[in-house]
Amino acid sequence: MKRKLKMGMVGGGSDAFIGAIHRRAAFMDNLIELVCGCFSANPEISRSSGREYFIPDHRIYDNYHEMFEREMELPEEERMDFVTIVTPNKWHFEPAMMALERGIHVVLDKPITFSLEEAVKLREKVEETGLVLALTHVYSGYPAVKEAKARIAGGELGRIRKVYVEYTQGWLSQRIELQGGNNAGWRTNPNTTGKAGCMGDIGTHAWHLAEYVTGLKVQEVCADLQTYVEGRPVDDDGASLLRLETGVTGVLMATQIATGEANNIRIRVYGDKGGLEWRQMDPNRLILRWGDKPTQELYMGNNEFLSDIAKWNTRTPAGHPEGFIEAFANIYRNFALTVMAKRNGEVPNGHITDFPSVYDGVRGMQFVETMVEASKDNHTKWFKWIE
Amino acid sequence: MKRKLKMGMVGGGSDAFIGAIHRRAAFMDNLIELVCGCFSANPEISRSSGREYFIPDHRIYDNYHEMFEREMELPEEERMDFVTIVTPNKWHFEPAMMALERGIHVVLDKPITFSLEEAVKLREKVEETGLVLALTHVYSGYPAVKEAKARIAGGELGRIRKVYVEYTQGWLSQRIELQGGNNAGWRTNPNTTGKAGCMGDIGTHAWHLAEYVTGLKVQEVCADLQTYVEGRPVDDDGASLLRLETGVTGVLMATQIATGEANNIRIRVYGDKGGLEWRQMDPNRLILRWGDKPTQELYMGNNEFLSDIAKWNTRTPAGHPEGFIEAFANIYRNFALTVMAKRNGEVPNGHITDFPSVYDGVRGMQFVETMVEASKDNHTKWFKWIE
Amino acid sequence: MKRKLKMGMVGGGSDAFIGAIHRRAAFMDNLIELVCGCFSANPEISRSSGREYFIPDHRIYDNYHEMFEREMELPEEERMDFVTIVTPNKWHFEPAMMALERGIHVVLDKPITFSLEEAVKLREKVEETGLVLALTHVYSGYPAVKEAKARIAGGELGRIRKVYVEYTQGWLSQRIELQGGNNAGWRTNPNTTGKAGCMGDIGTHAWHLAEYVTGLKVQEVCADLQTYVEGRPVDDDGASLLRLETGVTGVLMATQIATGEANNIRIRVYGDKGGLEWRQMDPNRLILRWGDKPTQELYMGNNEFLSDIAKWNTRTPAGHPEGFIEAFANIYRNFALTVMAKRNGEVPNGHITDFPSVYDGVRGMQFVETMVEASKDNHTKWFKWIE
């Protein structure tokens, strides 16, 4: 029988930010229901959160070990189909691996793991089990970003030459991690966030956006990571020259100390026929520039001149803005349809398979390793991508 | 016991536009579940739609008469708590009245009814029953619009003088209602849409936005309605000079023949200390202008400088854009919390009661009547608001 | 022999605003030199200003009567070819008429005169003498405005239906005319400015822009003029529904009490194939919107896709912004080339004749009369254009 996909959750208590986004994204399209979870390392918060989410008490768990154990005792029809993990990076790997080992699909927030080594293990497990792992590089979920990718893949910009990608935030401009009550704490702590601060948290998004849109892989970097806020043990700023496949060069900028910037991720790509630009804080517009004709502004919606993949990932007619949650929901919806197809014994294909996977996750951790190594000892030079 | 609110639906089949928006808005915050519906005048489509929405067959109905009858036979815990009605205007009144008569709360798309007379009857029934009726004037659901209202109410702009409100669309620039396969058909047919075309469909939104933001009522208009597309039996364009309470004057423009415009609703208000501007196609920004200091741009999010009501209606941190569906969801969430409060015997108050009601609905129908009468016989002159 | 055109000036002392703009516009293209003037009603200021402008003492005059008398005594090669008059409206007519009677061409700031009657007399004198009179409706001098006009004239937007024109300023939002030291004094005094305040000062610009861009004449208005600042004897705000030739309707808004607005004149025109938008505070861009293809942004410059007339009125390559002074200079340059052509016995034609003339001036005064009459006694109704 046709039924919704059942979701469990690790993290995402009522005191957390990104968990609520995941839930809204998951619920929006009416394909997924939340059935269980351990929503916090603090059992009290887990419990009160679960009740707030209308979860029956017996499926609100104190920790993920308990959750996986007890869920597996339920009939297959009842137990969770997939788990969404929205904990600090340090606690991505273990629950993800436990899920995969039990035949449960996984949605993970980025970066995929605490270390590259862990990411590689997840990749192996995914390949071994054939399960689906989605990684929420949300910016690739925006229809205008998919339109950008489609235009480049279709050759409209000609031979690609240049890519500028940047991600500027200002919220870590002061040492707010000392105040508590925000998620700056674990994000600036190398024991919970991993080798890189800014580069892991938002640099990975910028890198992913560049590779997703151009379809080209970064091969060498020349990086300069900085820590501007005194006492902070990880980078909070960085920039890098890039060399990508086919001779494309580029620049990546990521910073969390650009005071006054909110969440300004933006990409520009230029080919020998045209260029394009997308800015997340005005996400429904894609700008196309041309050598010999006027600049075009494509406002998303079901316009005929848009690509099928952009339209597939759009819920509203032109002029009705979509945003961050819808971009997230595109990943969830495509993930859900992929899992459902598998459940029905079908081979998922077409637009529904277009969401970041464990391979993006591994590459993202390589990016972190590469940037940290490349910047070490102030030796800035062309540094080869760490495979 | 705490449980989600149960929603039934009239209209909103898988071939419809606005129904899908309503569902996403209703589901996003995990307070509401869809339990039944008659999703189309065509029973085949109703059935296939219901299944697509994971409704069990016995609660997919062929028509709303059947729906209300059968739902009332269910235990109170199971039956729908409220009904969302997203049919053409002609079929708003009857199901809404049937619901109210049965103790079922109502969500209605705008304009509230086919005629002013019907709207007044709904108002009486709401007053009689104490039930909740929400009207989805979605633009008042945007956090930046609520911020605008809060700033004006707080006196920051000084004594208000001028309001410009406009709503420009271009999709009816050609006679596409003859093609079928779109919702232009019923919207341009006076038998289904009511006395006004453009003024009823989008003029009401513009009018509502003006009154909502300023907190002032329109008292007189001087209107010019036009039909630009030959053969169309209702207006597809119009403009009006406005006089509001306290000596404020203004201009309202609404058109569906502004070729190339998507869904461009925008408001500007000026007082003797400052002015503000909001545009729906860039909805996360509110512009404040001042006589003696720089223009300010407020990007929504949980910024400290925003009003409580804007923050209450925001789901993301600054820089993470929200859009049309979230604005819709604000109406649904506030409506749901209001109904839940009533269910718990509490008096709903505070931000949760801030959503358009049956009183906005009646006034919206007065607006339609006023504009049509004022424009009649080409006699443009100051015309008093029809009460 | 080829020589620059010699300019005299009435008004434009070093304490004035618009006179300096006129001079810069006149000098920029190296076709015009300033040779004489009476720069202020105050002979002291006239003298010090003239010296600042490098005028020899004997050609700095105390008043324009003296100026015309003495200039006529000079050899034709030496005397001024034309006079620029940048005084308050009350003192436009007399010096302009004196110039025309002496064979001297004229540049006048708008509105052309204090009254319609005076404007008609100037028109008769221009027709009688064959001299050139340019009126500085500066906004029609912008290349993007000329591009807009060319696109509409060429039929690209299809049959025109709708025009929205607006001019919002906030500088008269308080009664600053009482402070002195600014030019609010004469502009809000009916003895110096004429029948209308806001409508004469900036409404005329908005009206002119609408007629210039569309090529259509306003035939009827339905107007509401307001005075928001207590004690001010003229209107400081107004709006009007418009009916133009060929069934086009529109809205004109002009206000000087929109607190925080600087000098925001903007036009939108829609036809059945497309629409366009231009905003003066971002003057190098022209937006074209289409029913079936992406919005275009044309950045001025010598782009091949621009019209010849836009290119003729452009001094820089694409991406090098021009502004208000260049728009003014386009009027001066075209005026100068027209006068030079006449001097050479040629019939001026082509792009050089595209500048506002005495006919625009008369029509502008008709606009003022029409708006004032139409708004009188609060009788708002369709009011026929006063010829």
Next chain:
Amino acid sequence: MKRKLKMGMVGGGSDAFIGAIHRRAAFMDNLIELVCGCFSANPEISRSSGREYFIPDHRIYDNYHEMFEREMELPEEERMDFVTIVTPNKWHFEPAMMALERGIHVVLDKPITFSLEEAVKLREKVEETGLVLALTHVYSGYPAVKEAKARIAGGELGRIRKVYVEYTQGWLSQRIELQGGNNAGWRTNPNTTGKAGCMGDIGTHAWHLAEYVTGLKVQEVCADLQTYVEGRPVDDDGASLLRLETGVTGVLMATQIATGEANNIRIRVYGDKGGLEWRQMDPNRLILRWGDKPTQELYMGNNEFLSDIAKWNTRTPAGHPEGFIEAFANIYRNFALTVMAKRNGEVPNGHITDFPSVYDGVRGMQFVETMVEASKDNHTKWFKWIE
């Protein structure tokens, strides 16, 4: 006696682009008159151009040797006070040196010379003679750029941390230098343009803007210069990581192959209290961002909240856009007032001395040398500024 400054010109024939900009900038403020010149290497063009500029035949010269010789024979009151040199880089040094040797002030387009060696010689000569040399780094002439500098200098942004500067053009995206009839020829020829193509032509502007606005010097770079268009003997693209004084880091991007970009120079600077952004294609706005309050947009004009230096370099009230020619004119006006002050035996000071000088010129050539050396042999690493 008070008189205008007399300008001679090398280059700037009627077939050239930048010469016309220089003239308009020089004439606009009525402080300068053109008295002589050799306007082209082609005497025919020089002659016809000079006549077009109303220069008497005897002061139109065939070459600059002749010009300097003959001008020196004129009485001091008649001869040129300064010479503007707007030839390809190869021919900057010789005429500039000849002028300085004869007591004639100089205006030079950037980059100052063909080589660093030449620039150093000019510096020595300027120091020796006490003459004035202005270099037209035009972007530092915009009032909003001066406002940016003033805000940073005044400490409003706090301690500066980061600077992003970029200059994207697309006009050399194809090998248009082969077509002739444009100025791509000499700009892509190392025999006329110097060691660098893109970096010399526009990279110098970006570098200068960064140092001007921040008041900080670049100390190390890590650069990657590219040639994307096959067969082109100089770089047409490049990017560089920057290290500036006081621990500031940054990124500089300059490219001429960003297809569809016009002349997009833009700067962003972040300190620990706030950030700012300026874009040349929307030059009248300065954006200020803050950690704890709304973003501000400052529209230039004589607003009270602007710095004195911004107001000094502004000619219009708020809302009346200025552009590229006015930015150029600010350099000319300040240069002219400085020369006049010297002529009057005064020590020039205050805002009039704020224009790029021979020191900026020398540093600009160091920038070119540094970028070329740093990028050589693909050895990207931190490379010390070449003094």
